[in-house]
Amino acid sequence: MARLPDARRRAELLDRIVDYVTAKGLAELSLRPLAEAVGSSPRVLLYYFGSKEELIVEVLTQAGARQRELFAKLPRDAESYRVTMRAAWAVVSDPKQEGIFRLFFETYGLALQDRKRFARFLSGVVENWLDYLEKPALRDGYSRRDARALATVMVAGFRGFLLDLCTTRDRKRIDRAVELWIEALDSLGPSGSP
Amino acid sequence: MARLPDARRRAELLDRIVDYVTAKGLAELSLRPLAEAVGSSPRVLLYYFGSKEELIVEVLTQAGARQRELFAKLPRDAESYRVTMRAAWAVVSDPKQEGIFRLFFETYGLALQDRKRFARFLSGVVENWLDYLEKPALRDGYSRRDARALATVMVAGFRGFLLDLCTTRDRKRIDRAVELWIEALDSLGPSGSP
DNA sequence: GCATACTTGAAACGATTGTTTCAAGTATGC
DNA sequence: GCATACTTGAAACAATCGTTTCAAGTATGC
Numbered sequence: 001m002a003r004l005p006d007a008r009r010r011a012e013l014l015d016r017i018v019d020y021v022t023a024k025g026l027a028e029l030s031l032r033p034l035a036e037a038v039g040s041s042p043r044v045l046l047y048y049f050g051s052k053e054e055l056i057v058e059v060l061t062q063a064g065a066r067q068r069e070l071f072a073k074l075p076r077d078a079e080s081y082r083v084t085m086r087a088a089w090a091v092v093s094d095p096k097q098e099g100i101f102r103l104f105f106e107t108y109g110l111a112l113q114d115r116k117r118f119a120r121f122l123s124g125v126v127e128n129w130l131d132y133l134e135k136p137a138l139r140d141g142y143s144r145r146d147a148r149a150l151a152t153v154m155v156a157g158f159r160g161f162l163l164d165l166c167t168t169r170d171r172k173r174i175d176r177a178v179e180l181w182i183e184a185l186d187s188l189g190p191s192g193s194p
Numbered sequence: 195m196a197r198l199p200d201a202r203r204r205a206e207l208l209d210r211i212v213d214y215v216t217a218k219g220l221a222e223l224s225l226r227p228l229a230e231a232v233g234s235s236p237r238v239l240l241y242y243f244g245s246k247e248e249l250i251v252e253v254l255t256q257a258g259a260r261q262r263e264l265f266a267k268l269p270r271d272a273e274s275y276r277v278t279m280r281a282a283w284a285v286v287s288d289p290k291q292e293g294i295f296r297l298f299f300e301t302y303g304l305a306l307q308d309r310k311r312f313a314r315f316l317s318g319v320v321e322n323w324l325d326y327l328e329k330p331a332l333r334d335g336y337s338r339r340d341a342r343a344l345a346t347v348m349v350a351g352f353r354g355f356l357l358d359l360c361t362t363r364d365r366k367r368i369d370r371a372v373e374l375w376i377e378a379l380d381s382l383g384p385s386g387s388p
Numbered sequence: 389g390c391a392t393a394c395t396t397g398a399a400a401c402g403a404t405t406g407t408t409t410c411a412a413g414t415a416t417g418c
Numbered sequence: 419g420c421a422t423a424c425t426t427g428a429a430a431c432a433a434t435c436g437t438t439t440c441a442a443g444t445a446t447g448c
Binding site: 024025026027028102103105106107108109110112113114122125126127145146148149150152153155156157158159160161163164166167168173174176177179180181183184185187188 | 218219220221222296297299300301302303304306307308316319320321339340342343344346347349350351352353354355357358360361362367368370371373374375377378379381382
């Protein structure tokens with residue numbers, strides 16, 4: 001009978017492929033250099049993944065999983081937003097994570113120009129985080145509208161800071177900015193503005 | 195004697211090319227489709243611009259100029275940050291400007307993965323805006339460090355919000371978020387945090 | 389150990405890439 | 419109107435792309 005066709009070898013390959021793409025980027029990705037870098041051949045990559053396009057889908061899925069692992073370590077339901085956000089920034093601003101966010105922003109940029117191809121990426125890239133972040137605000141008494149707006153501010157801020165960090169790597173300046181930003185947000189209360 | 199070799203025809207071409215790239219993106223740009231779209235030929239594009247790479251440099255320069263024109267209309271030295279930032283958001287969040295920011299974010303993502311090729315883009319993409327934005331804060335009595343941090347917050351916020359807007363086009367939610375954000379920043383004073 | 393599948397290498401395919409060659413076309417200066 | 423330079427079209431170039439073909443290799447089930 002048939003033995004399992006894929007499984008382990010495929011997973012090992014995918015892991016090394018994600019490393020390569022994280023380092024080299026998505027836009028210029030080509031099968032032959034990729035295959036050589038991961039110790040394989042174009043023929044084998046297509047055998048296991050079907051096509052370049054399907055391979056990219058798997059790479060992005062895997063990269064998304066790596067990104068989500070980062071946040072899984074965060075303390076849920078801490079005493080305050082201040083504490084949670086500081087912890088979150090400490091985690092995502094770790095230089096070891098730069099590659100994954102570089103890939104994230106590259107994918108994001110490509111997705112905005114080719115919405116059909118990256119439809120899955122785009123549909124979750126904001127919405128998933130809003131859902132995730134508005135919940136604590138709702139518990140704190142914010143209206144649904146303001147809870148989503150507050151979540152929007154947080155998503156925008158983190159992404160803006162990370163974009164800056166990937167660009168300049170000027171941790172001191174950006175850390176200070178994040179501190180000011182958190183402090184400012186802390187002044188907001190569930191009553192909202194006039 | 196020689197008549198001027200380039201000048202007008204070249205400028206007309208470049209203008210149409212920028213329109214095309216703004217609509218179709220940079221990553222998949224190819225000379226033959228581009229030439230057809232702007233009513234020209236690959237031969238002519240290379241004649242006027244030398245190479246695809248030089249053409250892209252000019253496109254990005256021109257796109258950057260278009261982006262800067264947007265901010266030139268803003269009221270300088272208004273009564274308060276609140277007013278200035280609201281006006282700035284109104285300008286950049288105009289749906290007519292989406293294309294230019296889509297191209298901006300695509301370029302940004304590509305630049306992060308190919309720093310050498312986009313060195314000029316990267317060197318200005320944060321620094322120019324910090325220089326521009328920290329000045330008013332310095333006049334308001336902020337320390338140099340905090341003025342730069344505050345400018346960092348503003349750059350990050352605007353970019354995060356614009357990224358969201360390009361993705362979801364959910365103006366109502368994001369407008370509300372910008373309002374909350376401006377209000378929060380307004381609570382900060384030149385004394386800084388503890 | 390035979391048969392059956394899974395796995396892989398080598399090579400070629402057709403398409404597309406940026407760019408070059410070469411020649412014809414076109415407008416200008418005198 | 420001749421000469422000169424700028425401009426352009428058609429075609430070919432070499433390189434690279436994702437993918438396919440075909441055959442040999444390898445491990446497994448019985």
